[in-house]
Amino acid sequence: xxxxxxxxxxxxxxxxxxxxxxxxxxxxxxxxxxxxxxxxxxxxxxxxxxxxxxxxxxxxxxxxxxxxxxxxxxxxxxxxxxxxxxxxxxxxxxxxxxxxxxxx
Numbered sequence: 164x165x166x167x168x169x170x171x172x173x174x175x176x177x178x179x180x181x182x183x184x185x186x187x188x189x190x191x192x193x194x195x196x197x198x199x200x201x202x203x204x205x206x207x208x209x210x211x212x213x214x215x216x217x218x219x220x221x222x223x224x225x226x227x228x229x230x231x232x233x234x235x236x237x238x239x240x241x242x243x244x245x246x247x248x249x250x251x252x253x254x255x256x257x258x259x260x261x262x263x264x265x266x267x
Contacts, residue, residue, distance in 0.1 A: 166237070166238045166262070166263060167235060167236060167237060167238060167241075168235070168236070168237070168238040168241035168242065168260065168261060168262045168263075169233060169234065169235045169241070169260075169261040170233075170234040170235075170241050170244065170245055170252075170258060170259070170260050170261070171203075171231055171232075171233055171234075171258065171259045171260075171261065172189050172231065172232045172233075172234070172252060172255050172257075172258050173229055173230065173231045173232075173255065173256050173257050173258075174186060174189075174229065174230065174232075174254075174255040174256050175229050175256065176229065176230050178254070178255070178256075180251060180254055185251075185254060185255060186202065186230060186232055188251055189232045189234075189248075189251060189252070189255070190202075190232060192244070192248045192251060193232075193234045193244065196236075196240060196243070196244050196247075197236070197240075198234050198235065198236040198240060198241065198244060199234070199235045199236055200232055200233065200234045200235075201232070201233050202230060202231075202232055202233075203230065203231035203232070203233050229256065238262055238263075241260070242260070245258070245260055
């Protein structure tokens with residue numbers, strides 16, 4: 164059994180990727196690679212990488228609520244997802260890849 168990894172993607176709720184919501188685009192991309200994804204509760208979750216300067220994502224900003232999509236699966240597959248969808252992920256406010264319990 165391979166090690167698992169988690170990719171956290173945070174964005175403003177109303178951000179668009181083309182003509183669909185950004186969070187939906189991330190979900191569809193993850194689903195296309197058979198990765199597990201969940202939409203983290205936007206009102207109760209804090210930014211996983213405070214060191215990058217992102218505020219508490221549970222707060223309302225002037226542009227709307229921010230939220231996190233958590234993507235989990237075998238480490239190699241999550242890394243492939245990260246590489247394959249870089250343009251999509253870079254549209255989001257930020258991403259953090261968690262491998263072996265550490266952000267990379």
